[in-house]
Amino acid sequence: MTVKTEAARDTLTYSRMRGMVAILIAFMKQRRMGLNDFIQKIANNSYACKHPEVQSILKISPPQEPELMNANPSPPPSPSQQINLGPSSNPHAKPSDFHFLKVIGKGSFGKVLLARHKAEEVFYAVKVLQKKAILKKKEEKHIMSERNVLLKNVKHPFLVGLHFSFQTADKLYFVLDYINGGELFYHLQRERCFLEPRARFYAAEIASALGYLHSLNIVYRDLKPENILLDSQGHIVLTDFGLCKENIEHNGTTSTFCGTPEYLAPEVLHKQPYDRTVDWWCLGAVLYEMLYGLPPFYSRNTAEMYDNILNKPLQLKPNITNSARHVLEGLLQKDRTKRLGAKDDFMEIKNHVFFSLINWEDLINKKITPPFNPNVSGPSDLRHFDPEFTEEPVPNSIGRSPDSLLLTASVKEAAEAFLGFSYAPPMDSFL
Numbered sequence: 001m002t003v004k005t006e007a008a009r010d011t012l013t014y015s016r017m018r019g020m021v022a023i024l025i026a027f028m029k030q031r032r033m034g035l036n037d038f039i040q041k042i043a044n045n046s047y048a049c050k051h052p053e054v055q056s057i058l059k060i061s062p063p064q065e066p067e068l069m070n071a072n073p074s075p076p077p078s079p080s081q082q083i084n085l086g087p088s089s090n091p092h093a094k095p096s097d098f099h100f101l102k103v104i105g106k107g108s109f110g111k112v113l114l115a116r117h118k119a120e121e122v123f124y125a126v127k128v129l130q131k132k133a134i135l136k137k138k139e140e141k142h143i144m145s146e147r148n149v150l151l152k153n154v155k156h157p158f159l160v161g162l163h164f165s166f167q168t169a170d171k172l173y174f175v176l177d178y179i180n181g182g183e184l185f186y187h188l189q190r191e192r193c194f195l196e197p198r199a200r201f202y203a204a205e206i207a208s209a210l211g212y213l214h215s216l217n218i219v220y221r222d223l224k225p226e227n228i229l230l231d232s233q234g235h236i237v238l239t240d241f242g243l244c245k246e247n248i249e250h251n252g253t254t255s256t257f258c259g260t261p262e263y264l265a266p267e268v269l270h271k272q273p274y275d276r277t278v279d280w281w282c283l284g285a286v287l288y289e290m291l292y293g294l295p296p297f298y299s300r301n302t303a304e305m306y307d308n309i310l311n312k313p314l315q316l317k318p319n320i321t322n323s324a325r326h327v328l329e330g331l332l333q334k335d336r337t338k339r340l341g342a343k344d345d346f347m348e349i350k351n352h353v354f355f356s357l358i359n360w361e362d363l364i365n366k367k368i369t370p371p372f373n374p375n376v377s378g379p380s381d382l383r384h385f386d387p388e389f390t391e392e393p394v395p396n397s398i399g400r401s402p403d404s405l406l407l408t409a410s411v412k413e414a415a416e417a418f419l420g421f422s423y424a425p426p427m428d429s430f431l
Helices: 014-031 035-043 052-058 131-136 140-151 184-191 196-215 277-292 302-311 322-331 346-350 360-364 409-416
Strands: 098-106 110-117 123-130 162-167 171-176 228-230 236-238
Touching (some): 123 131, 131 171, 140 162, 140 171, 196 236, 196 346, 277 322
Antiparallel strands (some): 098 110, 110 123, 162 171, 228 236
């Protein structure tokens, strides 16, 4: 049954309210899952697997990139197959340099923690990843891709910045900007939807970040409200670059089946080659969600949701402006060659009438006052983080390096797989 979001806008009966709450709870639980885990779940669901579209999607053809959908991953690669991106820049950083204070996020391979650097007295978000888990799912190339993309983010105000990275024998550490205004997803949960001016502001900052990545020949591929943070003033910060694909020239394509189920573009579901317009589809889905409260083709039934994405016409209720309708129809065009952004990428989005009220130069310089201020009192103000994370104890192992004399064979193998990961900015960047 496809969810009809107008129910909450009509007379809100008790039964309707209960139904909407149940939908949102199921939606939030589903959203916390990675695509790999999600597909494995539906693969075990006999009803879902009977649907022809789902059967087609689960029959993944040999990919051109490391496959995310392998339900039975092969053993970790041998040392001869492992990645060596060159010598480490040897920044001498180590876990004991930090006080790890709170868990502020979790993912498939580790946690994100609020940490204070002992010597600098500066707060960072430190992403700590388990090498063994990465190697088990053969995801090392995506982790290294995330690191490479982070190194290129220094010039854009709406992309999270990497200060430095380092590794121990069993873990990788990204030392990132600490952003504590909360996930866009968190604020959407609380408010259900945004008024059009607020949604326009966020969409413009997101589009600016995507346009910058595209200018570097990077396709983001995983835009969703969980990966969009607000800083302490209320500006957008895009994070989590693990699914980015580098070296996609204008009109270049890739074919890996990856992303988040609610936001998968039709061409991805069809397992066809796709290009950077996949990001504009996702922008349309996020804008729709900001305006209506749920993604455009959402259904609790996965098979029906995928069928909706592939075949159902976009339905827009009349409570938005004509320019908003027009931009959603352009971004959520199922034929990627006709999608808004297909001809001139970011410039098409920038020049659309929906964004005519945006001064793009003021936007990039953060001269436009955000429509919502998170009102955080300082780095220790965690009000916009999910208590599911912040109430979890910080693992003792996070800030400790393993004894090199006691390393197991698997840990030693993991230690060799990420040569070249460590990064420190050049000395002149501190001057």
